Amino acid sequence: MATTPSSQPIVHLSNVDKDYKLGAVTVTALRQVSLEIAPGEFTVIAGPSGSGKTTLLNLIGCVDVATRGQVIVAGQDTGKLAEGDLTRLRLNALGFIFQSFNLVGVLDAFQNVEFPLLLQKKMNAAQRKERVMDLLNRVGIAEYAHHRPGELSGGQRQRVAIARALVTLPRIVLADEPTANLDSVTGNQILDLMQELNREGTTFLFSTHDPKVVSRAGRVVRLVDGRIVAEETAEQYQTRQA
Amino acid sequence: MFTLLQIAARNLARNRKRTLLLGGAIAIVTVLLVLLTALFNGTQASMLRNATTLSTGHVNVAGFYKITSGTAAPVVTNYKKLREIVEKETPGLQSVVVRGRGFGKLVSDVSSQMAVVSGIDIEQEANFKNILEIVHGDVTKLSEPHAILIFEQTAERLELKIGDNVTLSSQTFRGAANSIDCKVVAIAKPLGMFSSFFSYVPMTTLRELYGFDPATAGGIQLYLKDWEQAEAVAARLRVELVKSGYRVMDHTEKPYWQKFDIVKREDWTGQKIDVTTWMDEDPFMRWTLVGFRAIIVIVFMVLLAIIIIGVMNTLWMAIRERTREVGALRAIGMQRHTVLAMFVTEGALLALISSTAGAILGVLAAYGLNAAHLKMIKGFQMVLMSETVTLLVNVPTVLLSLVVIAGVTTLGSILPAWRAARLQPVEAMHSSN
Numbered sequence: 001m002a003t004t005p006s007s008q009p010i011v012h013l014s015n016v017d018k019d020y021k022l023g024a025v026t027v028t029a030l031r032q033v034s035l036e037i038a039p040g041e042f043t044v045i046a047g048p049s050g051s052g053k054t055t056l057l058n059l060i061g062c063v064d065v066a067t068r069g070q071v072i073v074a075g076q077d078t079g080k081l082a083e084g085d086l087t088r089l090r091l092n093a094l095g096f097i098f099q100s101f102n103l104v105g106v107l108d109a110f111q112n113v114e115f116p117l118l119l120q121k122k123m124n125a126a127q128r129k130e131r132v133m134d135l136l137n138r139v140g141i142a143e144y145a146h147h148r149p150g151e152l153s154g155g156q157r158q159r160v161a162i163a164r165a166l167v168t169l170p171r172i173v174l175a176d177e178p179t180a181n182l183d184s185v186t187g188n189q190i191l192d193l194m195q196e197l198n199r200e201g202t203t204f205l206f207s208t209h210d211p212k213v214v215s216r217a218g219r220v221v222r223l224v225d226g227r228i229v230a231e232e233t234a235e236q237y238q239t240r241q242a
Numbered sequence: 243m244f245t246l247l248q249i250a251a252r253n254l255a256r257n258r259k260r261t262l263l264l265g266g267a268i269a270i271v272t273v274l275l276v277l278l279t280a281l282f283n284g285t286q287a288s289m290l291r292n293a294t295t296l297s298t299g300h301v302n303v304a305g306f307y308k309i310t311s312g313t314a315a316p317v318v319t320n321y322k323k324l325r326e327i328v329e330k331e332t333p334g335l336q337s338v339v340v341r342g343r344g345f346g347k348l349v350s351d352v353s354s355q356m357a358v359v360s361g362i363d364i365e366q367e368a369n370f371k372n373i374l375e376i377v378h379g380d381v382t383k384l385s386e387p388h389a390i391l392i393f394e395q396t397a398e399r400l401e402l403k404i405g406d407n408v409t410l411s412s413q414t415f416r417g418a419a420n421s422i423d424c425k426v427v428a429i430a431k432p433l434g435m436f437s438s439f440f441s442y443v444p445m446t447t448l449r450e451l452y453g454f455d456p457a458t459a460g461g462i463q464l465y466l467k468d469w470e471q472a473e474a475v476a477a478r479l480r481v482e483l484v485k486s487g488y489r490v491m492d493h494t495e496k497p498y499w500q501k502f503d504i505v506k507r508e509d510w511t512g513q514k515i516d517v518t519t520w521m522d523e524d525p526f527m528r529w530t531l532v533g534f535r536a537i538i539v540i541v542f543m544v545l546l547a548i549i550i551i552g553v554m555n556t557l558w559m560a561i562r563e564r565t566r567e568v569g570a571l572r573a574i575g576m577q578r579h580t581v582l583a584m585f586v587t588e589g590a591l592l593a594l595i596s597s598t599a600g601a602i603l604g605v606l607a608a609y610g611l612n613a614a615h616l617k618m619i620k621g622f623q624m625v626l627m628s629e630t631v632t633l634l635v636n637v638p639t640v641l642l643s644l645v646v647i648a649g650v651t652t653l654g655s656i657l658p659a660w661r662a663a664r665l666q667p668v669e670a671m672h673s674s675n
Contacts, residue, residue: 054672063573063667084577091575098671102570106252111245118245119575164574 010171010203011037011060016069018055018226029055030226033069037172037205042198045207046214046237047223053207054176056223060205061094061174062086074171091119095165095173099180101157103149103164109136109156110145113163120168135163139193155186162193172203179210191216211241246580250588253560264556265596268651271545272600273607275643276635278538280608283639284632285534289527290469290520292433292628295373297360297440297497298523300472303328303479304343304461304498305491305515306505313417314505315452316343316498319513321459324488331482332475334467339367342448343460345499346412348392348441349421350400357396357441358499359410361448361460379404379428388447390424395438397429404429410443414453422451432623434526461498472519479517491516497523549647550654553589557658561585568662569670582656582663589655590648597647601640608633 018030030052037043037060045053058064059071062078065086071078074093078086090096103112113132117123123131136142139159141152149157158178165173175194179187187210195216198204206213214220220237222230232240254261294300303324307315318324321340329338342361347354362370364384371381374391383389390408392400402408404426411421424443432438443451449458466475480490491514494501498516505514521528561568568581576584616631623629 058668061573063569063671087572087575087577090573094575096570096573098570100566102566102573102671104249104567104571106249106256107245111248115245115571116574119577119580168575 009036009038010074011035011205012070012072013056013059014070014072016059016066016071018052018059018064019067028226030059030066033226033228035221035228037203039171039203040198040201042195042204042216042218043206043221044214044217044219044234045205045221045223046209046217048209051223052226053209053223055226057174057176057205057207060172061096062090091116092168093171095168095170097158097161097165097173097175097178099177101149101154101161101181103157103160105149108146108148109141109152109160109163112149112160113167116164116168131167132163135167136160138166138197139163153186154182155189158182158186158190159193162190162197166197166202170202172205175204175206177208177210178206179208179213184212187212211238214238243583246584246587247591249584250591253564253588254592257560260556260559261592264552265592265599267552268549268593268596268647269600269603271549272597272643272647273604274545275542275647276601276604276640277608277611277633278541279639279643280604280633280635281631282531282534282538283636284634285628286531287634288628288632289434289530292373293524293527294463294465294469294520295367295369296433296437297358298518298520299339299463300466300469300520301332301464301476301479302461302498302518302520302523303464303483303515304518305513306501307513308505308508308511309416311509311511312506313413314502316345316460316502317452317454317458318461318515320457321462322457324483324515325462327483327486328462328464328479331479332464332466333478334471334475335464336467337465339463339465340445340459341461341463342443342445342454343498344412344448344452345502346410346451348396348400349409349411350402350406352401353399355396355399355439357410357439359412359448359451360440360442361445362442363445374428374433375431376428377431379426381428381430383427384442384444386425386427387444387450388422388424389427389444390447391428391430391442392426393430393432393437393440395432396441397426399438402426402429410441410451412451414451416453420451420453422447469520472521476517476519483515483517488515489513493517493522495522495525495528497525546647546650549651553593553651553654554658557585557589557655560588561658561662565665565670566672568665569667569672572665572667573671578663581665582659585659585662586652586655589659590652593648593651593655597644597651600647601644604643605635605640608635 013033013035016030016033020027020029045056047053059066062073065079076089110132113135114128117128136145139162141156141159144152144156179190194204214237215234217234220232220234221228305318307317307319344359346359348357384391406426407423409421410424414420483490611631612633617629618631
């Protein structure tokens with residue numbers, strides 16, 4: 001199912017805690033989390049609501065920073081990076097797929113996918129067009145390139161989001177409940193697509209509590225109350241759940 | 243940048259009602275500003291044209307002659323020599339008019355009043371005939387000796403009509419009282435507040451009243467190609483006249499008829515030259531223009547404040563609605579400054595389109611109002627020296643209005659845009675908005 005992980009991890013978490021202040025109360029969302037993600041993995045962070053899945057994904061996605069411990073992404077210690085450097089790291093090393101797609105409503109599919117390349121300022125228009133159309137073809141919605149998100153179905157929007165996440169050739173794609181807003185047929189199609197991309201070498205890290213997603217994982221990291229309680233295969237996870 | 247512009251334009255189009263409401267408000271403010279500045283320019287031009295024809299040049303070279311320290315006559319002797327120097331030393335000179343200056347009492351059979359008396363050579367003053375609206379009599383008869391032109395208020399107060407005699411009395415050069423009888427040949431419509439105590443007689447008559455010889459005049463009125471250079475030209479002439487051997491009075495922002503008492507108290511005799519501008523000689527016009535400008539600035543500031551609040555409010559709403567989008571864009575790698583630019587572009591685009599539309603509408607409205615020849619109410623006619631509302635559309639002023647409105651409106655969008663840029667991606671992405 002998953003490709004064989006290579007030795008050098010893309011993500012390395014060591015004894016990570018994450019606290020949130022809610023008024024006078026401090027809530028600890030993650031406790032002593034240590035984790036490594038190697039290139040080519042298709043990993044799922046599973047757990048019930050409130051277990052800290054999204055928080056963990058946010059830390060790895062560099063949209064949040066750890067309270068204690070060390071988070072290394074693509075070789076960079078995120079705790080030591082300034083805001084601008086974190087943003088650059090997200091742009092160049094990470095791809096995001098959101099539960100509710102989060103496309104720019106006023107841009108069409110092509111422009112949404114092209115947007116990260118514009119932010120990178122590394123390619124000219126012809127190169128961008130080639131890359132974007134290649135990806136739109138890859139995710140099967142090239143014919144909808146000039147449709148805006150409002151004119152697309154949920155599944156098509158998520159395909160656009162996947163293309164957008166992949167367009168910068170990131171080291172890892174983070175997907176937060178990517179099938180939660182999709183019907184089961186579309187959800188399965190999206191997962192098929194991600195698995196196919198994974199087989200071609202893209203590293204994926206999901207957060208989900210959807211058993212269908214978990215069943216596809218090469219590795220399942222199980223979170224409970226902010227702690228990693230197990231790292232297991234999808235079969236082990238399903239057996240235990242059953 | 244093009245994509246940011248596209249996002250801004252499409253977001254504005256998507257929120258059509260909100261965009262139309264705020265854009266309309268910005269356009270209306272621009273229309274008002276264009277109209278107010280055009281009204282100011284028109285009023286200024288009209289007042290300046292009228293005042294500089296009736297009582298002053300853009301720059302005036304005049305002065306006082308004191309035969310004893312306690313007297314003061316508003317004259318320059320040997321004015322031809324002075325005129326030669328002045329003409330040579332005045333850059334951008336368009337024309338020159340020589341006038342007589344006097345101040346005396348007009349006495350009719352029923353009443354009397356103090357009056358500023360100007361001596362003019364009507365045959366050389368084409369503008370004078372064009373500017374004044376003669377309601378009775380004939381202005382060209384001012385070429386006849388002992389003729390006098392008065393304004394309607396004076397005619398009413400002294401109960402004078404065409405052909406009546408009025409006695410003009412004043413103190414001569416040597417301090418003796420003198421008077422001459424003048425015949426009313428023309429009665430003009432009032433032209434500003436001061437016309438109620440202005441009157442005109444031929445130069446020869448004024449010389450006769452004061453006992454001046456033909457080489458004496460009240461002052462030389464200079465008309466410049468660019469009236470805005472008046473202050474600079476006056477300053478230059480003060481220096482050049484000193485170099486030419488004249489004694490020049492210190493500059494005082496007062497008309498000559500308010501300087502008699504000051505000059506009389508000064509301990510000197512002989513000739514002193516006084517170089518003034520139209521603003522010095524017509525303080526009422528200066529105050530009117532300053533007041534008018536202040537009103538425009540206040541109105542403009544209030545309108546701008548409303549617009550800025552509107553822009554900020556609208557952008558707050560837009561940002562609240564798009565918080566998740568901002569979070570997602572930040573997550574995929576958009577830097578804070580790009581988020582700032584995205585929202586400022588939206589504000590700037592709205593401001594530019596609206597203020598351009600407003601400027602065009604304002605110009606059209608100004609031309610429309612001019613074409614309608616709207617009459618001003620009496621009080622304003624007196625103050626603004628014009629019967630009709632006159633708007634002068636000045637392209638640089640319109641462009642400045644456009645730039646100021648667009649610029650300030652854009653500035654108003656910076657604070658909400660900055661707040662959007664400061665949003666933490668993690669919080670923005672999980673916002674409930």
